[in-house]
Each structure stands twice: as structure tokens, then as C-alpha cells.
Amino acid sequence: MEVQAITRNARMSAAKGRPLARSCRGLKPSEALKLVEFSPKKAAEILRKTLLSAIANAKNNNGLDPETLTVKLCVFDESIRMKRYWPTARGSAHPIARRMCHCKVVLTDGNKETK
Numbered sequence: 052m053e054v055q056a057i058t059r060n061a062r063m064s065a066a067k068g069r070p071l072a073r074s075c076r077g078l079k080p081s082e083a084l085k086l087v088e089f090s091p092k093k094a095a096e097i098l099r100k101t102l103l104s105a106i107a108n109a110k111n112n113n114g115l116d117p118e119t120l121t122v123k124l125c126v127f128d129e130s131i132r133m134k135r136y137w138p139t140a141r142g143s144a145h146p147i148a149r150r151m152c153h154c155k156v157v158l159t160d161g162n163k164e165t166k
Contacts, residue, residue, distance in 0.1 A: 056105035058154040065152035068094030068127035075125045105156045124157035
């Protein structure tokens with residue numbers, strides 16, 4: 052059975068969170084939380100909240116034991132971009148993009164689901 056949690060439109064570039072997400076794949080949720088809690092990056096706080104939400108979803112919605120789960124998928128995907136302009140010389144402006152991202156965590160217990 053798979054359980055997922057998604058944080059949408061986090062105000063951060065997806066590229067800054069991908070290395071941390073890569074290091075969490077394949078770990079137990081408790082180990083991934085330890086890894087994330089001691090990271091000074093902004094992505095760590097977003098990933099921590101998403102991990103805690105996925106663990107709560109597994110426990111409350113599906114009745115799974117969090118100790119038997121593993122992190123199957125952990126990704127930061129690009130979201131929308133806010134378009135802004137930076138004033139420059141002679142009354143002109145340069146465009147800038149304020150990037151956002153989605154954080155997705157999928158936990159699995161390793162058993163195949165039958166429908």
C-alpha cells in the first residue's frame with residue numbers, strides 16, 4: 052500500500068530541494084526525519100512537514116504502522132513562476148522569475164495492493 056502527501060506552491064526553487072530529497076529515498080521515515088531535522092536548508096523544513104503529513108496519513112487514514120514503511124518517492128517539482136521586474140538604468144526593466152515548487156513524498160510498506 053502506498054500513502055502520499057503533497058505540499059504545493061512552496062516559495063522556493065525546486066533545484067534547491069532536489070539534493071536533500073534524493074538523500075531521503077529508500078530510508079525509513081524516522082531516519083529521513085533525522086536527516087532532515089539537522090539540515091540548515093530551507094528545503095529541509097518543507098520536506099519535514101511533508102514527511103510528517105505522510106506519516107500521519109499512513110497512521111490515521113490507512114491504519115499502517117510507520118515503522119514498517121519506507122520512503123519510496125521524494126521529489127521537488129517545479130510549480131508556477133511569479134513574474135516580476137527589476138528596474139534598471141534609463142527607465143528600462145529586467146524580468147525576474149520568483150520560482151515555486153511542489154514537494155511530494157510517497158511512503159510504501161512493500162506489499163502489492165489488490166483491486
